[in-house]
Structures are given as structure tokens and as C-alpha cells.
Amino acid sequence: MLSLIVFLPLAAAAVLAAVPPSAGRRVFTGGWVAVAAVDLVLVVAAWSGYDAGGGLDYEQRLPWMPSAGVSYHVGLDGLSLPLVAVTAVLFLACAVHSLRRTDRVKSFVLLFLFLQTVSLGLFTALDLILFFVYFDLSIVGMYFVIARWGHGEARRSALTFFLYTFVGSLALLLGFIGLYLSAEPHTFDIVEIARADPLAGSGARGALVLLAIGVGLAVKTPTVPFHTWLPPAHTDAPAAGSAILAGVLLKMGTYGFVRVAMPLLPAVWRQYAAVVVVLGVVSVLYGALVALAQEDFKRMVAYTSVNHMGYVVLAVGAAGLVAGSDEQARSLAVVGAVTQMVSHGLLTGALFLLAGVLHDRAGSYDMNAYSGLAGPAPVFAAVTGLVVFASLGLPGFSGFVAEFQIFTGSLASATIATALALLGILITAGLLLRALHRVFLGRLRLPGAPGAAGGFTDLRPSEAVSIVPLLALAVVIGVLPRFLLDVVEPAASALVGVVAR
């Protein structure tokens, strides 16, 4: 079942690869939408059949490289299932959003199908080498998306992205090998290593392994100061690429914290949790402040991603500060972190797709060039307005559910850090309202044509159909969060238990 979900897009890609490009772009885009939809249906089926008992479900383990302790081990739990679902949703949204694409459609579709398998694979992987392979392949796939379909200095940004995150992934591999060597018998299996807890009380060695893994994940997340690849990559990537990059690929970093760093190195994590908390707070404030100074809509959204991921890092750090907090608080922080990954995936995905509309219509992301778009494009303005309010953590949307739990859960153990991070939601509110104000309200102004009226088409059906469901999901999570939290909470408290062990 799980492997079917993961490899269906890749199989579809193999079939589509045999179709000549002359068959017409509709074959490819239509096929992509169909495959993504089927995959989403499968994920929903998996969700409804998921047993939220706290353990792993849909587990499967096949030998792969037995001599090296590597196996094909996959499974779902409350930490990974929501991310698998978000991945399926976002890829479907991107498929629908790209229905009108005309530029080298075949390879675009194939690449995204490949990326979907890689992303789903990463969130289901229970073997470090499997995890690493997917982690690296996602970088390769995204490199081509940015380099071939980007705009501006796409090649340069893509190369920066590739080299930076690739170096990060090498650090990650180093850490994984460290784990492998410490485990007796040597294995890359996540479940087995977690059970053995090989680096408990190992002093400097454990710290070095955590440092390597931490740097690898921090680059991907990204946290300050490893974030500088993100703004150029986002700015120059195509809309669907940005949405996947922000919505799915960034989650690989934060997911790595809850899947690898915390359960496999619990004692070391506890020891260095304060460092993680500080990194989180710095990311929150730095990301928000730098976003405040941006003139480019996409760059601004990219920096708010740094800010939003900072809350996740803060929460997982606070969950490691065992002294001074009870289990409920730490569990709340972890649940908040996972919810934030889901919420940020949906909302930032939507924001980047909306930014794509700006570029599609007028070829610019410069906020100074626009004004008063609510006039000609009321639906565009209303949807963006709602996404913006959702993104600044308004109750009724998923962001609040995430941030409230993060703050409430983290305050006990990391009081000052959390209090400082609270300022982040105020700065984010300010900068997002300012952007909304500048681009959509006031008198109409479009780039290149001072005073020209009209000329800005409202959301097209394919755009609306791809973006509005993301917003709708954010509202569902915001109003009725239990369906999500019921899945996440058992896994989160299990994780908190492991870390406190």
C-alpha cells in the first residue's frame, strides 16, 4: 500500500516517458493531474485506515544491502502521515496549477512526478540510507526545476541551491555513518537504532554526530545562518517549484529533527536543546525582520518561511528541555511543530502559487510596482488576503493551531526565548499587512504602465482550483483540528517520552 503510494508517480513517469512529446501537452498535464489525484485518494484511504495507536502502521521491510545493514524499511506514524498527506495535496495543487503550462511540458511533468516519489519516499523512510537517498534526490530534482524553468538568474540560483544543500546533505551522511558505526550490530535502520540508543552517554562522539546531522538538517530547514540559498532559489524558481520547495522540501529538514535527531540521539538532544532553542528564536526574529525589509514579494515570503520554520525549531528544542516542564507541555510543543509543518506547507504553498499569478500577469514580484490590484482582481485579492491572515497566525486557520501550541508548550521550559519569539508573530503581522496594503489596496498601478487601468486578469479557474483548496484545508485544520491532532498527538507524546528517557 505504502510503496504503491510512493512509487505510483514514478511508475506513471516511466509510462509517460515513453509517450512522444508530440502527443500534445494535454496528455502530460492531464496525466499528471490524474496520477496526483489517484495518489491523493490512496493517501486519504491510508489515513482513514490508519491505526492511531502510537506505533508504526503500514510497515514494510525488505532486504536491500544486508551486508551494509541497509534495508528498504518504510512505515507511517503520526509524525509522517500528515506530511505525506500534505505532499500529496501540494503536488496535486501544483499539477492543477500547471495545466496551462506550455514550456517543455513533458520533462516538467516527468520531473515533478519524480519529485513526488522522492518526497513521499522521504517521509515514509525508516532507514537512514533510504532517507538520505531521497534527501539527495530531492535536491537534484529541484535543481533541474529551478535551472530549466526558472527566471531571472535561475542557473546561478539553482547552482547555489544545489551546492549549499548538497554540502548539507553530506554533513547529514557523515552523521548517519556515525550512527551506523555506533550501533551494535551496525545498522542504518531507524527503528533499531532508536531502540538501541547507541550514543547515550558517549560524550563528544554523540555531540559530533548530532552536530553533523543538525547542520545537514539546518541547511535544508533552513535556519539562520544557513538560509541564504533560500531567497534566490525561491525568487527565481517557477511558481510550482517554489510551492514544492517551500511546502515539501523545507519540511524534510524539520521532519528530520523529529524523525532522526530527536529519537536517535535523545540524550545528546537534551544536552544541546538550549542551542537548538536559540537557533530557533534567532531564525524567528531574524527571518521576520529581514522579511520586513524586502521589496520583492517572493523574497519576502521566502524569509517568512525562515521565520515560520524557526517556530518549529524552537518547539523541538523546547521539547528537549526536560527540566522545568511537564510532559503535556513538551508534547504540546511537538504537536505544534508538526502542525506548523502541515500548516506552513499549505499556506506558503498557496502564497507561492499566488505569487506566480503576479509574475504570470505582469512579470514582476516588485511590490513597489503594484498597487490597488483588488480593483481588477477581487478574487485574487480576497484569496491572498485570507492566506496572508492565515499565515500571520489568525485563529480559524491552521497557523494559529500550530503557533498557539508551540508557544504554550515552549514557554515553561524556554521562557525568555518563547517570549522573544512571540514578537515574531507581531512583526509577521506587520509585514504581511504591509504587503497586502501595498500590492492590493489603494489606487490601481501596474508595472510598466503608469496609470493604465485594467490589464490584470483575475484568478483563472485552474489557479483558483489549485489554491482555494489549500486555503480551505487550512480553515478545516483551524476550526476542527482534532482529525489532525488525533493522529499527531500519540506519536508526539511517544517521541517526548523517548527524548526524556
Place this chain on the structure above:
Amino acid sequence: MGALMWSLVAVPLGSGAVLGCTGRRGDRVAPAVGVVTALVTLALAAAAAVLRPAASAPLFSGIGAGLAVDGLSAVLVVTTAAVTLFVLLFAADGAGSARSGARFTGLMLLFSGAMLVTVTATGLAPLLMGWEVMGATSWALIGYWWREPDRVRAADVAFLTTRAADLGLYLAAGASLAGGVASLALVELPGAAAPWLDLVTAGVVVAALGKSAQLPLHFWLSRAMEGPSPVSALLHSATMVAAGAYLLLRLRPLLVASGWGEPVVAWTGAATAVVLGLVAVAQSDLKQLLAASTSAQVGFAVLAAGAGGVAGGAMHLVAHAATKSALLLAAGAWLTALGTKALPGLRGAARRYSLVGVTFTIAAAALAGVPPLSLWVTKDEVLAAALRESPGLYAAGLAAAVVAAVYSAKAAWFAWRPRPEDAAAGWDTEGTGVREVSAGARSALVVLAGSAGLLGLLGLAPVAHAVRSLVGAEDAAAPGAWEPVLSALLALAAASAAWWWGDRPLPVPAVVGRSLRGWLHLERGAELLVVRPVTALARALAAFDDRVLHRAVLAVPVAGSRLARLVDRGAEVPIDGVVRLVARAAGGLGALARRPQTGQLHQYYAQAAVVLAVLALFLVFVR
């Protein structure tokens, strides 16, 4: 019971959301839908006030979303629903073409629905949800005319200021969890453990003072006046500003438990009542005058929360809601008809539109504290509690009452002036007036101003007693016989003096007058002390990010290729040279090795003999 509770909040929130989503298509039916929804909500609120429903749903782990109506909630639920109904009725009847569209009505319903959530929430989590949604919808309503940048900026100021204060509630939520109140239930908050209790209290107090536009966060209320008049009427009466005072009244046990909460809150309320009252006196714009008076009047309710007069505070909120919504709707009616809200431009407005004039005057008299109208009664109820707390607090409250009489009389004085010859010259400063007041507006005004007057019944001993037992404050201080008389005399004297003084400039130094007119210039202060430094910091960090951090990262591959060249020249060449040398040497040795291979047998024998000899010598010497 649960169904009643949920539907009380779901009806306005749901229909508001649906209306808001219909866009222009819903414009035609929106006013009717809005009024019907508000009517249904009022009926539900009345039922809830009687039946006292409660409902709860799991929200987060160990933290529920509970809603319940108790005595205090009942008072506010009914008030909110009623004021919303009349404000929507006012707006529905053609007061300006754009006003009552689907977006407007939907947002108003969401706004009042969020207030209903806030006043019925039993825990911090649902309270914060209602609280923040209320703030966000207030942004959308204040900036309703989005083509005008000033109004949107005003909305930004209002939202950001209140949200800054709202952070207090997030802090309070975390602190109460840390302090052992795992459920975040409001009734359990006073039981939080020692250091956290102070943080909970501080967070709640800051959030409440911000929402209620108390000193020093009062300035957003001035900007909030940029919204349409019905928005102001709702925002300044039963929602938003009332929420802060409500929260303090509700969490009075927390203030008591903290030890320092009571005096801080009481004195902040009293100071706001006096200072913002003076600010109101200094205004020359009717809506600004009323805005400042809102801060001042809500200050009485805040004072009540600090001084232990929960019943008085609740009564004051209700009476003020009726009074202020009537006043702002009257101001809105004149604004629509005459196109101005400047006091000098409104000379004679009450004579021209006499029904508006009469209702405005009744409400203004209530605001002035003229007996036997509502605010006279409720203010004395509050002051009785203040007197029991400390004479100084009572004196401050009394001074605030005198100031209230002055600004109310000033507003009425302008409206009742004989209409000057050139009256029309002062009109249409804000847009062209329609020169009429609609029937819907008139009926809303009559009801609200009537309530402002009739709520004076709260002063009758049995009624007052009933209210006290309703909110669970039977032992609250009741005003003695002399206090109402004193306050009535003071109010009448102050109002007469203000009437006699007319529009002559205030007898204060120019600098004081300027600062009062400018709401103490705290918005500029916030701009200078907070906004600008933050923006500058943001720019600096962005420059650092681009020029230092990003460059440093880019420098790594550059340094890498430099290193590569260096290695090429510095290491490759020598290493290459060594390799070549070895090769050459090997070649030389090879050539040397070839030389013995002459192919001549006798030379081979000679060589073999030499080698054997060497071997023999070696064996001899080594062994």
C-alpha cells in the same frame, strides 16, 4: 443545551463567512440576510441568557474549547446581539451605496460573532480565538474603503497596536500551563503557581488594556474612526473595546490573587477616564470626541474591575454600549446627510434633523451623567466600589465624571446652535452628503437612544440587586444616598458651565491643548520609538543578509576554486615533477639494465662469474 450554545456563535460566524465569500453577487440580499441573522442571534442570545447553556469540545491535548453563558456573559451576549441588530438595521437602509454590501455585512457578523465567542469562552484558548478574529475583522472593517491609503493605514495601526497587546494573552496561556493550570480554564487561572501567576496576570492585563484602548495604548481608537460609522458604532460600544473590560471583570479573581493587579487596573482605568476625557474635550471633530470618550467611559468599567465593582462595571458596559452606539449612529447619520463630522460644520445639525438631534441629545445627556439616565446610575455603582477601595480612586472617578459632562455638553452645544447663514460652507468636507436620514437609521436611533435613557432603571434598588446577583456579586458596594446626588449635581453644573463656555478656546496652555488634541501624540511616539527602530533594524539585517552572509557563502566556492588553482600551481607542478623524475630515473635505470644484455655468451659467463663471486663473498661476510 450544547446545541443552543454552539448555534449562538455559529449563526453569526457562519452566515458572516458565507456572506463574505459571495462577493458582489451577494450585495443585493446582504442587508436583509444580515438583519435576519442578527435577529436570530438576538433570539438565541436571549434564550441563552435564560437557559444558561454550556458546551465543550476537545481542542488541544488537555485543553478544551469550552463555551458557556453565566450571569456576566448573559449580560454581554444580549448586549452584543442587540447592538449588532440595530447597527445592521441602520446600515441596511441605504446609508450610502457601498456600505451594506455582502462584504460589509459579512464582516460585521463575523466581528460580532467573534465577540460572542470571546464573552462566552471558558478557557484562554477559545477566548484568544474570538479575541484575535475580532481584531482581524476590525482591521477589515476599519479599512473598508480600501482605495484610500489613509484608512488602510489607520486599520494597520489599530490592528498592530491591539495585536501587540494580544501577545499578552499568548504569554498568559503559556504561563498558566507552566504554572500548573493544564486546562487553561479561566476559573482556574488564579490557582497558577507562584512566579507564573504574575506572568499570567500581566499578560491578561496588558491584552485587556490594549483591547479596551486604555492608557497608554489608547491611540489606535482614534484611528479606528476612519471606518464607516456603523463600524465605529459597533466597535466602540458592544464589541472590541468592551472585550478588554469584560475580560478584566471576568478575571477579577486573578487580579486579586496576584496582589498587584487590582490597584494597577483600577488606577489605569481611572487615569484613562480622566485623561481621555480631557482629550475628548479638546477635539473639534465629533467622531474623534466620541472616540476619546469611549476610552474614558470604558475606563470606568476597567476601574470597576480593579475596584471590585463587577456588577457596576457590567452595567456600565451595557449602558455605555447603548449610549455610544446611539451617539455614533447619530454622528454617522449627520455625516451621511451633511457630509461632515467636524463640530463647527455641524452647527444647527440637530435643528435640521430634529429626530437625530433629539436622540443624540438624550444619549449625550446620558453620557454626561445627567439623572435619571443610564450612565449616571451605572457610574455611581462603579464609584461606590471605588470609594470602598480608596478615597483617591473615588475622587479621580468623580473628576472623570465631571469631564464627561463637559465633553457631552460641548458636543450637544454645537448640534443645537442656531444654523448659521453660511452653514452649507462647512458641509461636504468628507464627501457629498445625501441631505436626508433614512427610516431604518431613525428607528435604530430611537431604540438605542431610548435604551440609553431607560437603562436608568438599573438604578432602582431591586433592579440593581437583581443585576448584582446575576453576575454573582451580591456583596458589592451599593452607592449610598448622597453619592448619586453629588455626582448628579456635579454633572449638571459641569454641563451648564460647558454650555455657557461654548466654543471658546480651552483655558489651558497651548502646549497642553495641542497634546490633548493630538491624543497625547502617543501614536507618533510609538512610531518614533518602536516602528522606526524596528524598520531600521530590519533594513540593516537585510543588508547584512545580502552583503555579508550571502557573500560569505558565495565566497566559499570562489575560495574553493582559488584553492584549486593554488593546488594546481603549488602542488600539482612539484608533484608532477617528482613523478616525471621517477619516470625518467626508471627510464635511465632501464637503459642501464639493457646494457649487460649484449647477446654474447662469453660476456654472460663473465657476468655470472662475477655475480657468483659477489654472492659467495656476501655469504662469507654476512653469515
